[in-house]
Amino acid sequence: MMPHCAAHAARRAQLLGRMQAGAVAVLGTAPEVPRNGDSDYPYRHDSHFYYLTGFAEPESCVVLVAAQGEHAGRSILFCREKNVEREIWEGFRFGPEAARDAFGFDEAYPIDELDARMADILADAPALYYALGSGVALDARVAGWLKAVRARGRTGVTAPQTTHHLLAMLDEMRLLKDEHEIALMARAGAISAQAHARAMRATRPGMFEYEIEAELLHEFRRNGAQFPAYPSIVASGPQACVLHYNANNRRIEDGDLVLIDAGCELDGYASDITRTYPANGRFSDAQRTLYELVLRAQGAAIAAIVPGRPYSAIHDAAVRVLTEGMLDLGLLDAGKVGSLDEAIASRAYAQFYMHGTGHWLGMDVHDVGAYRDVASPDKPSRPLLPGMTLTVEPGIYVRPGEGVPERFWNIGIRIEDDVVVTDAGGRILSVGVPKSVTDIEALMRKH
Incomplete structure (x- = not known):
């Protein structure tokens, strides 16, 4: 055999x-x-x-x-x-x-x-x-x-x-991955991270989104991945506020953020990474403010990955950070939505953050397995166990609208990593691509 x-x-x-x-x-x-x-x-x-x-x-x-x-x-x-x-x-x-x-x-x-x-x-x-x-x-x-x-x-x-x-x-x-599967997913994550870094280095205002997509596909295949795990999203400017945008045919403008959601499939296993970065290499003040809010939300969500905790704790942690930030920045009006807890309970944040904070990952990019506790159907969410592998992907999407501060209009940001649950907590599989503002700007200054 x-x-x-x-x-x-x-x-x-x-x-x-x-x-x-x-x-x-x-x-x-x-x-x-x-x-x-x-x-x-x-x-x-x-x-x-x-x-x-x-x-x-x-x-x-x-x-x-x-x-x-x-x-x-x-x-x-x-x-x-x-x-x-x-x-x-x-x-x-x-x-x-x-x-x-x-x-x-x-x-x-x-x-x-x-x-x-x-x-x-x-x-x-x-x-x-x-x-x-x-x-x-x-x-x-x-x-x-x-x-x-x-x-x-x-x-x-x-x-x-x-x-x-x-x-x-x-x-x-x-739902529970063995060592063989986790090793494959870590390699797929490494290849996809290289592809994202390559795309960042290649990006210039004036390019078309599909030119950046080509950089991703080149790196996937060059490293032995057989397929993209799903249609790649390369969304610039206002298109980053479209969650599943994949036309990838817009010309990137100076001052745009570029949101890339892309991952390869290697030997049957998927990776799924999202990064958002400035096309010209520098975040504006408004972009930086929202980006760092999303990054804090992702950090809180990853910290919530502890064996025994419910899966829903990951989303709850991200939502709390994002909602508090939306209130502080005036995206949400406390006079209308109430306190932080009230804004969360009414889902007021959904105007700017309308999706879950992650999903199972494995052979399918949205992998199989129930999110509810199959052993206790009355419980809303199953406990996390070592070997479960998932994405953590908070975001914020600000479309123009009445009462929405204009400086944030048309900014869409998502940050996503692949994480496996271990006895010690969450271990990130998609390392190797910059995520902080400082590191992203430093990478793009070199090129």
């Missing part, structure tokens, strides 16, 4: 241990998707499938059979057969035998045999775990397998009597 696939085998074993004795789990990977004509979009595997297998080829399926009595658990891969002619056009394929040995499966078969073999695999299994309700085609396929098993009823064979939602189980497993 390939050394890096031992982690995937361990996850399969963990899932098998959580399943009902003798039950069967089935999970396919993502399909190839046509782009136009005879061209497909660049292929990207399904995250849940890759989490269990480490296998990145399309047209693949994994089947797990939990141990029961004298029968040990089994892991079975279905994948494309070797095809030398197709490999000339499309590249290397493992084929079932090589994939079985390389990725540590007990058995492997051609994907064309999946339907025929599932009736045997499901015979007398007490339960079936699969992605319930994820698509009409999958539900119909599962119904076909169960019908084939029931057709053998006269011989005493029984079909699974219950079904379970497999993805919910995997979501909870994926």
Whole structure:
């Protein structure tokens, strides 16, 4: 077995241990998707499938059979057969035998045999775990397998009597990252940090946002990252007040702030970093004031990352700092919104800060896992545990409006880092890119 696939085998074993004795789990990977004509979009595997297998080829399926009595658990891969002619056009394929040995499966078969073999695999299994309700085609396929098993009823064979939602189980497993995953995410964070620093050094008034985006993409790929983890945001001037802006086609003007929200994907794991900096290398007084407010909010949020504390404490810490700053700077009128606690309770801050302070991060940039306490549904937020990985990204977005101080108009700022929860608190994975006003201005003065 390939050394890096031992982690995937361990996850399969963990899932098998959580399943009902003798039950069967089935999970396919993502399909190839046509782009136009005879061209497909660049292929990207399904995250849940890759989490269990480490296998990145399309047209693949994994089947797990939990141990029961004298029968040990089994892991079975279905994948494309070797095809030398197709490999000339499309590249290397493992084929079932090589994939079985390389990725540590007990058995492997051609994907064309999946339907025929599932009736045997499901015979007398007490339960079936699969992605319930994820698509009409999958539900119909599962119904076909169960019908084939029931057709053998006269011989005493029984079909699974219950079904379970497999993805919910995997979501909870994926929420806690192991050392292998954290190391990959730290490397992805380092590559993305280099890309952000490169973008800062390259920025000049008069450039187009897409020119800066090109610097990011160059650094991602130059360091081995396979994809951007999501469409990169390069937002200058008033566009920085659009949270998910990604047209990236505006000409950057002197005096603009540039907000970049971008991260790479490395070996299936995402990074997600945001930095905001002045295009001309120097913050104006108003820009500096709001920037340092957001930076203080991020510091308070990261300090709130302590094992055992609720996830919501991160957002609460950021909101308190931001709301107090909004009152002090006149963005919020205390005569209208009341005290700090009253302004927080009424969400008056949402005029300028309307999103959460972070999200889970992992194989997906907005990774899986419940934010509520699944063990205690009455609790609003789950406790933080070592191995959870998340972003911390407070911001402030000031659009022109009645009563809004004009010196702050069209300033949008967000600062985001990737953080893993440890026994000692939060450890930042996205180090290596300037964040303080002094360090940002110093970097840009050099270039």
